[in-house]
Amino acid sequence: MITLLRTSCCLFILTLFGSILINADFEYSENEVQKIRRYMYEMTIKGYEEFDKNDHYPKSTINVNKPTDQIIAEAGYPSETHTLVTDDGYILKVHRIPCSRNDVDYGKKRPVVFLQHGLLASSADYVLMGPGHALAYELSDAGYDVWMGNYRGNTYSRGHVNDTLSKKDYWTFSWDEMAKYDLPKMLSHMQKVTGQKQFFYIGHSMGTLTYYTACNYHPWIGESTRLMVGYGPHTVVPHLFSPLFRVMADYINDIEWLFDKLGVYDFMPSNVLLDWLAAKVCSKDMQYESLCSNILFLICGYNKHEINSTTLPYIMGHTPAGTSTWNMIHYAQSVESGEWKGLDFGSTEANLKHWNSEKPPNYNYSVVTSPVALFWAPDDWLVVPEDVEILRKNLPNVVQYTRVNEDAYTHLDFLWGMNNLDLVYGPTMELMKKY
Template sequence: MITLPFLGRLSLSEWPVVVISLLFAYIESVISIITELIPAPVLGFITSLLKYLHTNAFRLVFPKDETEPTDAELNQRQLVKASNIHDICKVYGFEVEDHIVETKDKYLLTIHRIPPKKKDSPVVYLHHGLLMCSDIWFLMNRRDQNLPFILHDLGYDVWLGNNRGNKYSAKHLVLKPSETKFWDFSIDEFAFYDIPDSINYALKTSGAETLTYIGFSQGSAQAFASLSINAELNNKINLFLALAPAITPVGLHHRFVDALIKSSPNIMYLIFGKKTLLPTASFWASIIYPPLFVKVIDVSIKMLFNWKSKNIDQSQRISSFKHLYSPTSVKCIVHWFQIIRNGSFQLFDENVSVTNSLTKVFQPATFPTKTNIKVPVKLIYGDIDSLVNIDKYSSLLPAELTEAVAIPAHEHLDIIWGRDVDKLIFPHVLKFLAEHRPDSKSST
């Protein structure tokens, strides 16, 4: 009889989680197939009808206020309706450019640029986190709480990156997203290709010699990994600002789920397959009543990470959570679970069943961050963020180049969407930028 070794290691307490997860994945797959079979005009009509019902339901629950809505309230309504980064930025009177980056392994990434006020402006590049895209940087209900706009006002040339496979980068010169091979990537590919190729493009297009890198969560991890394996990249980044940096999270809050992924990271393949994670999530985000969708996200992140989002107002969660999800590969999630399991910021382990045997035949290679990173690093994190293991950073980063700032009583998402980002986060960001602002002379 054929058995699956990693299933044999599950305890009785873990099996209910497996069964529920498999059932959820099955239902999600069926829904995905059904939505693909529905003709586009019919699906569009259903979506429009549901959005209309949402609007009217909202008016019934919250009777119309006779007072004039605030700018933040007006912005929130438009942000919820926005379907892409161009719609989002138009809310604040900005336009962004689309630029296509061809990676060395032939993925086509769409990265965005806010055209600078003048030529030879210093360049800032921002990169999103896991299951996100460049939208995340523009979702605050107030203009002065969106970091890219502040940087643009200060005279920076602002660029925003996107990972392969996400909302804006689902293209390859040979492969199609319907093929499993398209989704065969992890943090390794982000580090070897997406980050350096995007940075090289931004520098070449702007004519600058160096840029400042700002990463959120996995966007920081990708840069740490890329800098550690690419000596040349260290000469192209003058400052690295890591917001809520995730390198070696200790685990998940839900003890059954945590035990499950630590015992067998590859179980994600069994549950979700080997392509993209939750392909219909964006569809559901567009049709579920916004306050209800926020409740679903609140419950999910509370269960997984023990985040309570007390620093993010309900109206802000409606704006931000609507655009929270963007596709990535299941393999990327498996990579994170390997890192969590081993407590090591390592490259993807292609043969986890062998390397985790008692004999330890192979040892997964770790990213040499402490010895190879030569760039000033500034960490800004919430002191109650369950994903940031700050005590571990001393062994992972060069002490002489690293400075950390803890934001009291803040969690992970609070660092970009908290109600006081302009008072608690931006001053640190702008201080570090001012200290390291490079000569803006063109290299051309």
């Protein structure tokens, strides 16, 4: 049983909520993880009696404690879960909506689109807002065969074929491995199942970074992509505003300090760090919405004009979805260096062991041959306009470069914004018709 040591402190409760989910050992079963989610949800739901009175987000289509495939099924859409094993032994889960609830013809060939989540996220991001709002349902209703990936270390992809693998070895990865092993495995599986070589790709945040990086390891990915769409897209983030990565960058040469404050293996921020972040960035609006302990909002910011307050408990029931501390350090290295390159393990010996080189490799833009559309947010804490511009100038085939037409629009609004159909999703689907 989980014991709450400081029940009088809302901040601690929500910190524990995030920490338990992130720190769940990869050997936990999905049922156990979901039980933890439900328990913490019940502890945080007080004060939100009006959740389900909003007609736009009915209880039947949003479930704080249920996995992606169940959310899809309860919304009335066909739902599939595919379990894959990467070349280095990590077990991943991919979710699929093969057709719309309005056109349940499994034999019909549909254009394929792959959705990839960002940092500390999962496939649930693309279905949480329910039909009429969430991107996965919009694409399905528009006639697409929709696939949603899950990177290693998140809620759905916490297994390994080697049962004796230590936690240290399991969690020694960053977005390098996601790009080298996870993404090509998921995309090639999708190609095999659908019988279609060509696909659309939509990524958010880290889902864009890993796509561009994967093209360095696997040129076929760019060659097979009809159109790559990036929301909050980036390779380097030297100008970011996010306070967490700023302080991490200041201590980037002190690995022991970082592991102490962020978690030894999987990313689990200390209460001290969360308290500091909350004091640094929380507005009254965020405090009112009980966001000040959710690490994802502390990293990326909050826009009260786009996030419907009645949906927040459901969002917080699925985020943060977890990642490794090394992955967070890799991001901080990008802040400090301004370079798009592999993870630096902090010593010549460690780099030689991992890279067979004293320094990690630099990645190359020229291999990203697919047509690319970039959507960026003017008030994005994680991917500021200056860093999106770096990406635009370096990619060889940018076909659209769009500033979201709302001044307060920020990083997480791409997932849960109330006006996304008009601001982002509609324009995306119109562009997809051309490819």
